[in-house]
Amino acid sequence: MRVQYQLEKCEKDTKARLGKVITNYGTYETPMFMPVGTQATVKTLSPEEVKEVKAGIILSNTYHLWLRPGEDIVAKSGGLHQFMNWNGPILTDSGGFQVFSLAKPKDITEEGVCFKNHLNGDRLLLTPEKSIEIQNKLDSDIAMSFDECPPASASYDYMKASVERTLRWAERGKKVHSNPRQALFGIIQGGAYQDLREYSAKETVKLDFDGYSIGGVANDHESKEDMYKAIDYAIPFIPEDKCRYLMGVGEPEDLIEGVIRGIDIFDCVLPTRLARHGHAFTKYGKINLKNAKYKEDFTPIEEHCDCYACKHYTKSYIKHLINASETFGARLLSIHNIRFLIRMTEEMREAIKKDSLLEYRDQFMENYYGKN
């Protein structure tokens, strides 16, 4: 069975939606935040810990798994779920963003992207067909189309040509997609140009994908305003009965603004990356555990948080672990930070049920930014 999206409710005052994503590995509610397991592991965490923070689905990276260990090894092991011992749903990205952000130098042609393997320097070519073939073998629940991810600063003319190419790539990828149990999502590009986002949305939808994502909003230096505009431009052209995914977004306020604009799922490395640097999300803003003031703070990161880290450990101890470069510190903070974002999506689901998402946003923002 392919992943199915089921719309449950639209909020009265916003475009926010309550929905369900039904997969072979269980059903999860949307809006939902997906933790990132780039290399077939959510950094520092076990699959059981990822379940415990109530992650409905995780993301893994085609680019990284292609280069190491290689999709054939994952396929031989029984697919990505079995390889990494994760029995929940998995979305794989297409490698599009990675070849544009990690692989340098690169050469973009109609055929695909030619670049140097960042692990060993080999010349490699990633094409729309190859990306889909790799994802078919990884056997994720949701595969993504291979797209070009131009920088936000790209000119109108470049962006227009790029959107056209991404459409041709989407069509080529769809043609070779051959895993009947795997859904395939299209990616809408177009930067901050209204007509290009609209065009990209309409034409991508014509290709009839199982779901749609809005890409190119999480590049470096992308402004929040441009991100919100990109969503607003694209959303009206995506059919209501299809899942909508905002790629690479994970700042708390962006989750809220995304949901308000009609986004269902998000992914971001932010919670685990912040954790490795000793930072924690809290209701009253991000805190840095390296700060001397936590040395004798024997309270949890957040008093009423239901995560494993907050139930059993103090800021003082976690600070000590981070200072001492002990990985258990990053693990505890990763658990907390992912749980924080997922709990936000739970709270937003409750707010949508009560048609009170704008009140939720105002209250959240006052707490999170007001006292920071």
Added chain:
Amino acid sequence: MRVQYQLEKCEKDTKARLGKVITNYGTYETPMFMPVGTQATVKTLSPEEVKEVKAGIILSNTYHLWLRPGEDIVAKSGGLHQFMNWNGPILTDSGGFQVFSLAKPKDITEEGVCFKNHLNGDRLLLTPEKSIEIQNKLDSDIAMSFDECPPASASYDYMKASVERTLRWAERGKKVHSNPRQALFGIIQGGAYQDLREYSAKETVKLDFDGYSIGGVANDHESKEDMYKAIDYAIPFIPEDKCRYLMGVGEPEDLIEGVIRGIDIFDCVLPTRLARHGHAFTKYGKINLKNAKYKEDFTPIEEHCDCYACKHYTKSYIKHLINASETFGARLLSIHNIRFLIRMTEEMREAIKKDSLLEYRDQFMENYYGKN
């Protein structure tokens, strides 16, 4: 209540003993291997994972916790158990070994050891009294005397003077020991010199400690023969009703040879250190997961191992994690390697019950070294 040792059985053909160590945090059987939690965390593992591999007791390092976060912070948090969320017994070493191995340069006087803090370069002085005071505050279940740890290559004259000083330090430490719930163990030194080991053992026992350890056998370049001799020289002078601890030893064959010679408890960083380098203990010898032959090996590290890593993950996946520098790989191998050593102690306990420890040794050695 102070930790108590209860002798249950002596083996017929060897000096091996079956015993129990009764603590405020539960009772565990000996022989036992203690995982090392240097900085108030067993590297990469949660306390729950340490329980799951059946560790009866863990070791933590006075030297490291003194320097960071400081014993006063640990005491204010409610003691080391509460600080690190470990509700089993803890033994703290005295810092003796660390000031001699980590702190350079150092200046040894009758008062104590003066050295540079390896974290910030400050001049520090660790004395027998200070070591015990720190351990009293950490509130471990077993504290260790502060000793000098001369290299194996030390001359007879140096070693003799050092043994005398360690005895004076042991007496000074015992005088200031003031935590009624904490046992204090003496340390027997003397290198590979029979008369010095015997002298050190007799005189240390005269000071009447709650248990005794044999130290100075795990320095660099110490030969196995010298280690076994050191045990043989000291053991006859330790009262039968006291726990015997061989410090810093964790190679599988040394656990067996130690138990045969009358040792009850061991500690070593080896299982977690090997894990971080991609190595795993197996019945048929150590294996290196970085080896290319495991790329498509979809079997567990050990087919019948009861650890979490072997129940859920393949060599191929763990190899991938290690190659990709993902800490979950070191975590899985740490779980396996610690469980391996603790299971060895379980098997030895069974063998002692049946008076068949020598057969166990021969079988183990044939498997472990025969096919390696």
